Amino acid sequence: MALSGLDIFKLLPKTNCGECKVPTCLAFAMKLAGGQAKLEECPYVSDETKDALADAAAPPIAEVLVGQGAKEFKTGAELVLFRHEKRFVNPTGMAIMVSDAMADDELTAKVEAATKDSWERVGQQLEVKLLAVKCESGDGAKFAEVLKKIAGMSDLALMPMSEDVDVMKAAVDAVGDKNPLLYAATAANLDAMGALAKEKNLPLVVKGDGVDSLAELSEKAMGMELKNLVLDPGTRDLKSTLEALIAIRRGALNSKFKPFGFPTIVFPCEETDDAYFEGALAGIYIAKYAGIVVTSDPDAWMQYPLQVEIQNIYTDPQKPMAVDAKFYEIGSPGPDSPVLVTTNFSLTYFIVSGEIEASKVDSWLGIVDSEGQSVLTAWAAGKFVPDIIAKFINTSGIADKVNHRKLVIPGYVAQISGELDEELPEWEILVGPREAADISTYLRNMVAQ
Amino acid sequence: MAFEMPKETSESKIREVTLGTGDVKVGGENILPFYLFEGEMPNRPLIAVEVYDDNPQEWSPVVAEPLKDVLADPVAWAKKAQDEWGADLIALRLKSTDPKGDDKPAEEAAQTAKAVAEAVSIPVIVYGSEDVDKDGDVLKAAAVATEGKNVVLGPANEDNYKTVGAAALGYKQTVAAKTPIDVNLAKQLNILLSNLGVDVGNILVDPTTGALGYGLEYTYSVMERFKIAALRQDDSMTQMPLIADVGVEAWKAKEAKAPAADEPAWGDENKRGVLWEILTASSLLVAGADVVIMRHPDAIKTVRKVIDSLMG
Numbered sequence A: 001m002a003l004s005g006l007d008i009f010k011l012l013p014k015t016n017c018g019e020c021k022v023p024t025c026l027a028f029a030m031k032l033a034g035g036q037a038k039l040e041e042c043p044y045v046s047d048e049t050k051d052a053l054a055d056a057a058a059p060p061i062a063e064v065l066v067g068q069g070a071k072e073f074k075t076g077a078e079l080v081l082f083r084h085e086k087r088f089v090n091p092t093g094m095a096i097m098v099s100d101a102m103a104d105d106e107l108t109a110k111v112e113a114a115t116k117d118s119w120e121r122v123g124q125q126l127e128v129k130l131l132a133v134k135c136e137s138g139d140g141a142k143f144a145e146v147l148k149k150i151a152g153m154s155d156l157a158l159m160p161m162s163e164d165v166d167v168m169k170a171a172v173d174a175v176g177d178k179n180p181l182l183y184a185a186t187a188a189n190l191d192a193m194g195a196l197a198k199e200k201n202l203p204l205v206v207k208g209d210g211v212d213s214l215a216e217l218s219e220k221a222m223g224m225e226l227k228n229l230v231l232d233p234g235t236r237d238l239k240s241t242l243e244a245l246i247a248i249r250r251g252a253l254n255s256k257f258k259p260f261g262f263p264t265i266v267f268p269c270e271e272t273d274d275a276y277f278e279g280a281l282a283g284i285y286i287a288k289y290a291g292i293v294v295t296s297d298p299d300a301w302m303q304y305p306l307q308v309e310i311q312n313i314y315t316d317p318q319k320p321m322a323v324d325a326k327f328y329e330i331g332s333p334g335p336d337s338p339v340l341v342t343t344n345f346s347l348t349y350f351i352v353s354g355e356i357e358a359s360k361v362d363s364w365l366g367i368v369d370s371e372g373q374s375v376l377t378a379w380a381a382g383k384f385v386p387d388i389i390a391k392f393i394n395t396s397g398i399a400d401k402v403n404h405r406k407l408v409i410p411g412y413v414a415q416i417s418g419e420l421d422e423e424l425p426e427w428e429i430l431v432g433p434r435e436a437a438d439i440s441t442y443l444r445n446m447v448a449q
Numbered sequence B: 001m002a003f004e005m006p007k008e009t010s011e012s013k014i015r016e017v018t019l020g021t022g023d024v025k026v027g028g029e030n031i032l033p034f035y036l037f038e039g040e041m042p043n044r045p046l047i048a049v050e051v052y053d054d055n056p057q058e059w060s061p062v063v064a065e066p067l068k069d070v071l072a073d074p075v076a077w078a079k080k081a082q083d084e085w086g087a088d089l090i091a092l093r094l095k096s097t098d099p100k101g102d103d104k105p106a107e108e109a110a111q112t113a114k115a116v117a118e119a120v121s122i123p124v125i126v127y128g129s130e131d132v133d134k135d136g137d138v139l140k141a142a143a144v145a146t147e148g149k150n151v152v153l154g155p156a157n158e159d160n161y162k163t164v165g166a167a168a169l170g171y172k173q174t175v176a177a178k179t180p181i182d183v184n185l186a187k188q189l190n191i192l193l194s195n196l197g198v199d200v201g202n203i204l205v206d207p208t209t210g211a212l213g214y215g216l217e218y219t220y221s222v223m224e225r226f227k228i229a230a231l232r233q234d235d236s237m238t239q240m241p242l243i244a245d246v247g248v249e250a251w252k253a254k255e256a257k258a259p260a261a262d263e264p265a266w267g268d269e270n271k272r273g274v275l276w277e278i279l280t281a282s283s284l285l286v287a288g289a290d291v292v293i294m295r296h297p298d299a300i301k302t303v304r305k306v307i308d309s310l311m312g
Helices: A005-011 A025-033 A047-057 A104-116 A140-153 A165-178 A190-200 A211-223 A238-253 A275-287 A300-313 A346-359 A375-380 A386-396 A411-423 A436-448 B061-067 B074-083 B106-119 B132-145 B161-170 B183-195 B216-232 B246-250 B269-287 B297-311
Strands: A063-066 A073-076 A093-099 A118-121 A124-127 A130-134 A157-161 A182-185 A204-207 A229-232 A292-295 A327-330 A339-343 A363-368 A406-409 A428-431 B017-019 B024-026 B046-052 B089-093 B124-127 B152-156 B174-178 B203-206 B243-245 B291-294
Touching: A005 A025, A005 A047, A093 A104, A093 A300, A104 A140, A118 A300, A124 A300, A130 A140, A130 A292, A140 A157, A140 A165, A157 A165, A165 A182, A165 A190, A182 A190, A190 A204, A190 A211, A204 A211, A211 A229, A211 A238, A238 A275, A238 B297, A275 A292, A275 A300, A275 B269, A275 B297, A292 A300, A300 B216, A300 B269, A327 A346, A339 A346, A339 A375, A339 A386, A346 A363, A346 A436, A363 A386, A375 A411, A386 A411, A406 A411, A411 A428, B017 B174, B046 B074, B046 B297, B061 B269, B061 B297, B074 B089, B074 B106, B089 B106, B106 B124, B106 B132, B132 B152, B132 B161, B152 B161, B152 B203, B161 B174, B161 B183, B174 B183, B183 B203, B183 B216, B203 B243, B216 B269, B243 B246, B243 B269, B246 B269, B246 B291, B269 B291, B269 B297, B291 B297
Parallel strands: A093 A130, A093 A292, A130 A157, A157 A182, A182 A204, A204 A229, A339 A363, A339 A406, A406 A428, B046 B089, B046 B291, B089 B124, B124 B152, B152 B174, B174 B203, B243 B291
Antiparallel strands: A063 A073, A118 A124, A327 A363, B017 B024
16 A cells, blocks of 8 residues: 655654755655655665555565566466456466376376467467476475476476475475476475475465465465465365455455465366366456466367456456457458458457458458557547558558459448548448448448449 | 455345246345355346247357257247256347348247247247347337236347337336447436336346457456446446346357367367357356356356356
């Protein structure tokens, strides 16, 4: 929670020495509160003041870095309960569970599939982030060997899972240089597991048995000066896990309850054996605050839809998703195929391209950069207007790809057709339908003529 | 320091709306969806199963295959949905009346609505083809033909709400009011309908559904904002139960339908499309949907399990 200028003033030396280049301590305090000055600029500030201010300035939920290199990812740092209030910050990290007791080929197949789980959608790279590796053998040496093998095959972040500190030490010896997330400290092993995480400076999952014991455990871990924590409430059914996720997020944001000021991890893979239900659980936890979601199946049919949900939920509501401005081939268009234009708001693109596809009329769809706005909004804002559209058409090279000069514009901007005609004298401007649902009929009629 | 869960209770609640003529009710909750630790949800969210009257031809085989015995027979389809898939409601779409398609007369479709409403014991939603002008006639005829059944007629929108609202009033039916993903437009239509004389307790709101990947986040946030306004600001015009029209939108998505042969990077299409529908439905349930309209039997089964588990 931010301190006011007056709160900060009380903590300053009040000598008005001016060495900070601000005439009075009060004025300096006001600048600090407004983020225009730094505390270090005051040479006489006490250590207690530094701590108090650092504490007050700390975000309500810590940001934790897991893994390293190309596939490292951040989790936490969330600021709101509802995405429309601002936005959700760090997209949910999807994890795939494997085990050191799996047969060699099964393990290899899963690790390879998880590593390959990467898709480009609307200009973003969507991917599985983490491999959760469970020690079921109970054998530290074997576990370390499996972890090394996995690290050799995949650059995904790793989460070694064992509550036995000796086994975890073996794991840390094997892959500790890859910033793995250690799973897990429990009421039984916190002292030793916490000490290991602290010594090696690694992120650590704290696993409770419900939210009350999680609160206690997290507070103890904070007392050990562990800062990179991830919280597992230990619940393993939908109703309890959802309630725990809400309690933790609300606790951190509304009650400023520090032990809950960390990202969370949940395990749909341990809540059910039914693949569809596991997908549904993962989907609900993505929407309701989970930082990391561990699932069992790396297959694309499961992971791709979940990634799309993460992309949707974590989109900044203030900043609509935009697709690249260029000509898209819908079907296999040729020189006689219709040419249409619309704006680069991702939904506009998806809906229009979907309707063209459904019409089965191969077409060229030109997407004009309208800063992610839909047709009417973009037109009103001057982003989808004749000179911009004309410039796009003239620089797109579409004239070389088709042997006709007919350009279809959205029905909602029928009023610009005259002016666009002047800007594009070689082209005949045709006014298309207002609603995307009517595109199919329109195109079929167009080619029939 | 022990943790005390901050509870947020509300004096306000979502209106409880009776569907059909039995004891099926929807709404009534005084909490955000499934926040059962701080209040009540006296009625479970309901699954309405889609039934079409035009023998759909262009559906993905993934969803057409399990329905192949009933696609051409809306009455058999509705019965199967009720008896085998445990539908709470039937959502009958009179798509045959679409002027861009078969353009069947309103009267003929209304007879189908009557036959379906009589064949099942669960309440029925009757949606037109969503052609603004034709729907006025179609829904009026359907209201007459199903008089006494208290069906949900819809969607009423800003251009045809007078006809649809009057039909509902005249024949004692309920109305689904649809607006394009905007809280204020939805409130405005609710006000217009109530000015017409429709009881606010007989209105459901369909805020327009964006499927996973196709605007889900907009519907998600509109539903959350609806519930927050209803419960925390006691805003009467946002206290209607919400409908999420999931099946039709989810199965429009390219990612739900494309065969793995065309899109190998997306995986097995038989499961992918079903999950697409499941994720759209379950995320909108936690956002605030009181009714989800669904299509694929496996998706319906899974979402039922979700609701069972959340209600505990």
